[in-house]
Amino acid sequence: MTTTVDPPETLNTARMRTWHRPSLRFAASMAVAAVLTIAAMLIDRRTLLGAPVWAKLFKFAVSGGLYFFTWSWLVSLLPGRLRKVASAATTVAVVLFAAEYVAMTFQAVRGRPSHFANTSPFDSALFQAMGLMVAGLWLATLVATVLLMFTRLEDRAVHWAVRTGAVLALIGAGLGALMTQPTPQELAKIQATGHSDLIGAHSVGVEDGGPGLPLLGWSTTGGDLRIPHFIGMHALQALPLLAFGLALLATRLPRLRESAVRVRLVWTGSLGYAGLVGLVVWQAERGEPLIYPSGPTLAAAGLLVGAVAAATAASVLVPVRKKLR
Known part of the structure; x- marks a missing residue:
């Protein structure tokens, strides 16, 4: 029922x-x-x-x-x-x-x-x-x-979305520390002259200030550590919004009226989001632009999308075990 x-x-x-x-x-x-x-x-x-x-x-x-x-x-x-x-x-x-x-x-x-x-x-x-x-x-x-x-929140899907979103946002904020390390170019300049005007960078494999995406400025010629930093931090909004969206859809889709189904979907979204953060960290650290992914990056992204799709289908289709009263 x-x-x-x-x-x-x-x-x-x-x-x-x-x-x-x-x-x-x-x-x-x-x-x-x-x-x-x-x-x-x-x-x-x-x-x-x-x-x-x-x-x-x-x-x-x-x-x-x-x-x-x-x-x-x-x-x-x-x-x-x-x-x-x-x-x-x-x-x-x-x-x-x-x-x-x-x-x-x-x-x-x-x-x-x-x-x-x-x-x-x-x-x-x-x-x-x-x-x-x-x-x-x-x-x-x-x-x-x-x-x-x-x-503890009354709506269990929101309960878990808030928790996982906050943890991923904390991790995303911490990823900003990756930008504070001197780049190979800066280290070479320090060795040659004893000084570099910059210590740390957003970009990987290229110097900051090159071609970038409109408004965001993320590098289109190299990796950019701002991407995982940004995506990770805004799990704080994305995952609770997912839970709220599922609650609203439940008024139209009977299957989503089961709290356990919405909780499964929130966990699927949370794990998928964590996988996305890991993927863009890996891509940026390899000096690869977001919009020009390599074969390995595309393969990893495909696996991630496939896993999330399969988990989403299972979350919705697998029967919910009823608790005995």
Whole structure:
């Protein structure tokens, strides 16, 4: 016997009154910053490493806005003391991200790289300080993520989507550390001259600043470590949206009214998403552009798609074992 599925309680807009206010307000400020950086790009035509000087601030505003909007909601799901601790940790994360964004803005005004900069002792010290901010932000998010693991949600599909999305986002954020290592070209320059203006890079196999995808700027001639960093972090939105979408589809598709079926599909989506993150890390580390995959990359992608398709079919078609009362 199946039961009618109501939209999860977590979708109720009335719950926004309990959302974490500092991160919600900060997400709104990032939306404003995104608009302002678009205006800045139209007015200020300077470029830096082949991209508009304000482009990185625009991308950080959009990504940061989505990230903290989602965490504002996630904190509201925690009960009692867990919510208080997660609220404090998330507030710390907001403050650290805001400080990093101010430092990036300062460097954009100066026309200097905000990340990997080693042009002067000041630039190097500022980048190191930003690195400490990012490390603190990651640790604060780790605390909130661990607390989320102890929270039980009524809708089981949303319950697992929130958990797996938060863990994958934490991993994706940590992948940013891959960009901080000096490239072979930079090491060669240091050996030859004792100095390199940049220490670390987004691209693999080519220098930063070459041809890239419109708006995103991801390299089209080499690997780009920003891709797994971005994809991983936004599991935080993708997987809960998958669970919400399944709940809405359940109002039309009787098979999805079984909670166990939706949970299976969420786990399939989560494992498939983790596989995608691993795939794009592997591709980037081999110096391969996202849009020009090699034979091995295509074969791995085909296996991943086939596995997800098979698991999806099994999730829907295999009967749900009924619990004896």
